Amino acid sequence: MSINIPKLPTIRDLDIREKKVLVRIDINSPIDPETGEILDDRRISVHGKYIKEMMKDYNPALVLISHQGRPGEGDFTSLEKHAELLSKYTGVTVKFVDDIIGPKAREEIRNLKPSEILLLENLRLLSEEIIEASPEKQALTMLVKKLSSNVDVYVNDAFATAHRSQPSIVGFPLSLPSCIGPVFEKEIQAITRILNSFESPRIYVLGGSKVRELLRVIENLMRNKLADRILATGLLAHLFLVAKGIDIGVENMKVLEEKGLLPLIPRARYILMRGAPIETPIDFKAKINGEVRNVYVGEIRGVIKDIGNNTVKIYGDLLKDAKVIVMRGPAGVIEEEEFRTGTLNLLESVYKSNAFTLIAGGHLGSMVDENRLNNRIHVSTGGNALLLFLSGEELPALKAMELSSKMFLGW
Structure with a gap:
């Protein structure tokens, strides 16, 4: 018996050429609590490889968002060092801004041009990003409202967080034309091959x-x-x-x-x-x-x-x-x-x-x-998300993407 995986839009289904694209990635990495150094940058290197290809093929203005750790834990830290590593793996200078939805971040996004990449600060500095709720509720959060008005398209390339029902995962697909990114797509292809x-x-x-x-x-x-x-x-x-x-x-x-x-x-x-x-x-x-x-x-x-x-x-x-x-x-x-x-x-x-x-x-x-x-x-790249999918649970990210494809693509 096989398990049905919904058809999900990819960047080939949306026009992202030279558009302002908000990309949810997952560069959450093991951190040395004493030094703050990143101990294993595998997730960053994987995303770097595919961001590099995206820039070459479509020349978008990329706004990257991610989280790192949880408030109160030793690995909860800024994404500034992540930006340096992303610059190394993409071959493009990834500009970092220590803001998420404030005037500083929104101005940087407005000024961003095709071929440029911007990484916003750790999403979990916002209390909204810690809360899980339905896509409809998350679409009304400040995070989604403030950023949606400054970009053209949303791409979810964070399969490792697909089991979360947080604003950055399920809110944006109800507010913007959306699709999954290349890392997410590779994961789905591998899982499909295994399950079918x-x-x-x-x-x-x-x-x-x-x-x-x-x-x-x-x-x-x-x-x-x-x-x-x-x-x-x-x-x-x-x-x-x-x-x-x-x-x-x-x-x-x-x-x-x-x-x-x-x-x-x-x-x-x-x-x-x-x-x-x-x-x-x-x-x-x-x-x-x-x-x-x-x-x-x-x-x-x-x-x-x-x-x-x-x-x-x-x-x-x-x-x-x-x-x-x-x-x-x-x-x-x-x-x-x-x-x-x-x-x-x-x-x-x-x-x-x-x-x-x-x-x-x-x-x-x-x-x-x-x-x-x-x-x-x-x-x-996904541990818990993969486990939950293999255990037969519906992943919120997939559900939100299905809703988005009906709303914006008429699927």
């Missing part, structure tokens, strides 16, 4: 910290018969091992308890009883008395930090024959050097495979070797 593929085997490698979301993804994959095998890693694997009645040790049970995951055991058990094709590790890497050891299921001691050598081989052999692969989340605690091996080995299997592969962003994306990528492997 009838090639087999289709293998999902699922791990990372978002266990509740992953259970929803698994339930949707089963409902729509989209996965032939699901290879569990990380906390998700621990949960399914417990659901199978396997002893993972007191320390690891405590980890599940601290993360509030014990109530999910009955749900995981029900998923297994319904015949979900879930594989769990047969061994793990754990630190015991300061020493890294390979421990087998049934005799686990210490806190599990990574999948073990034999699991890596079994999972790798399965990936070798796959036609479609989706990877989400690292297999181990990659913040610690000695527990990156499982994830790196699984990625190695992906590079060698002939499968079309979708690698979800976030921590896993930071582990990818850019030199090993090819047109078979798509590294997504």
Whole structure:
């Protein structure tokens, strides 16, 4: 069974040549809270590449908007350094203004000419951008009203925020002729290929910290018969091992308890009883008395930090024959050097495979070797948005774009 994805307008459906174009991008990046330095600029480089192409093909006057972090958190900061990196990756000087909807920002937008790029300050400095509401309500916000009157077209190129119903995502499409941008389009193309593929085997490698979301993804994959095998890693694997009645040790049970995951055991058990094709590790890497050891299921001691050598081989052999692969989340605690091996080995299997592969962003994306990528492997910029889409939820950004295409394009 396939999942229907709505037809979405792209920049080829709108006339943006030499127009003033407002582009919502997502350059939200990991920040060192001590120094304020950007630790991983992958999202910025991806957007830079496509902005460069947009400038070459259409010569618009681009007004870029994005967010960074959340108020009160260590990564909530200005976008000034992001502008410098965007200048580097686009080859065009990206002018930065420390304003969003005030007189200064609006004057800069009015004076912007074709071939020029302007980046406004962090959207989340505006309290409106923190609130989620319907597209109709968000179209009435100050952010949307003040900026809409100064631009011709809105482009949403922030797939990673597609699960948010905030003004910059769902408000502008009801106020301006709108479309998705090239980064967003690439994401939709990759997801469409994954969800509508009838090639087999289709293998999902699922791990990372978002266990509740992953259970929803698994339930949707089963409902729509989209996965032939699901290879569990990380906390998700621990949960399914417990659901199978396997002893993972007191320390690891405590980890599940601290993360509030014990109530999910009955749900995981029900998923297994319904015949979900879930594989769990047969061994793990754990630190015991300061020493890294390979421990087998049934005799686990210490806190599990990574999948073990034999699991890596079994999972790798399965990936070798796959036609479609989706990877989400690292297999181990990659913040610690000695527990990156499982994830790196699984990625190695992906590079060698002939499968079309979708690698979800976030921590896993930071582990990818850019030199090993090819047109078979798509590294997504969206973590939560991708998870929610795979779990069968409607993304607000897509709904807003559908409404816009009816209003302005007559679709």
